[in-house]
Amino acid sequence: MNDTQYEAELERRLAIIEDPAYDDPARKELTRTDWTWLFVGSAIVIALAFVWGYPA
């Protein structure tokens, strides 16, 4: 792809993405539930691993 083709393709893509009607599910952020699962789950795993594996 030369520079001219690249510019045209980039502009085409940006125009599509900036269209108010463009709806991409990837724009939806992780939910509060996702973050809760992440924090609580990882805290439990780390705590269990620490208690089990910490050298006595």
Add this chain to the structure above:
Amino acid sequence: MSANLAPEAGMDSTTSELPTLKGERIWGFWSFTSVNVGLAIATWAFLGGGTIALFVGAQTAIAATVIGNLIGVILVAVTTCLPSAKYGLEQYTALRSVFGLVGVRILVLVLFTLAAAGWNGILAIMFGRATANIVNGTTGAEHPDNGVLVIGAAILAIVVSWILLVKGPVSIGWVNKIVAPGLAIMTVAMLVVLLTNNSWADLMAAEPLMPFESADVNWVIAIELGLGLGFSWWTIVGNLARITKTQRAAFWPNLIGLFLASCVAGVVGTLAALTLGDSDPTTWMIPLGGVVLGVLGLVFVGFANLTSMVAQTYSGSLAIRRALGSAGRKVSWPVLTAALFAPALLVVFFPNVLYDNFFIFVAYVALVMSSLCAVYFTDYYLLRRRTLHLRDMYEPEGVSRYSFWGGVNPSAYLAVLAGAVTYYLLLDPYTLVSAPLFQFTTASLPAFVVTGAVHYALTKLWIIPAGKGGYTDKATGAGAATAGRSTRVR
């Protein structure tokens, strides 16, 4: 890395820095999970597990591997996968908002050159050691670990990898479909053999190979190595996530693949190293499987290393080509890939320096990656509140809202430097001599916090008041006004 094996850059956003469109997002949860597992089950996971066995026994190693990898993978996935997935942005294009247009080019050139030298050198030496062990195991010869055969085979591995890459990386895409499941089967087989030949109690009682005197220091060094292995995914995983369909699909598979599968392979490596008394995976196969199965295993390890080298260098070459923009597209593919393979040719002449001291390499990786991860995390989540302006990512310096001084954001670089110094003060990566505080904090996590704090403070006190970087709407400048009419720089 097999996922990146695709034809030369064309109009396809997956092989260029173009933003991804909705229709090009091909990976859902399970397909990205399989890519992640394929990435995680690689020969370096065995090497990482074997390295942790130098410092701690099995039970502590399993716990430290879990803790270190989990924290590292979560921080990397949150930092790189979510923005790349949300905006369909190539990771190093998105990093323009952090380091500036020129700043990110410098970063890519330095980072990928060093990473290629390190990882390709290590994988090539492992290929060489596997070759020497095959010859020794089948002929009774005694080629030394750092001898001519190892170095010669390592050089051959680099040359063959380069030829494969020049001939066409697509041709080995199908090979990866064999290598990844094959390594998974080998991992399970090794675990079965280890558990069959040793009781659980014996495995748990096995002594570490080369520990420090303090149990607490050994414990935290093992966690630190886990963190380093987790942070090491920073360079590639964001680019994979940009073709996932949702941010959930971009995030959660990392915990199955890069975390869980890596831990399994790493723990198998640790158990093998502890029971066989050697951290080098190429010495395990014949004692574990006998001559025939052991040689087959070594051939497979060598083959897997070749494909990893090709895939890794392919990703690095594309990243450099993207970062250099128009100039990068003018460099021929054979020359570009040869330049990226070349530094590893020096590394393989000293097999004991990197390969036998893999923990030093991982510690340096952690020193760099924890700070890079922190500066991106702070910029995207705390300073920009998860909002990027896509068009400005591609506008020229001075027009884009992401303009700084000469295309470089000094705040980001100073913050990374502060993080690296913090790491060094807590743990010298070369000697593993640590400060007293290290056994309570690790080195990567304080480096992460210091980097983030410095970048946040400098941006609030210096960059934003100077009207640089587009952190506020007031500083938007000409970017929006001239959108679509300016001459872009890439």
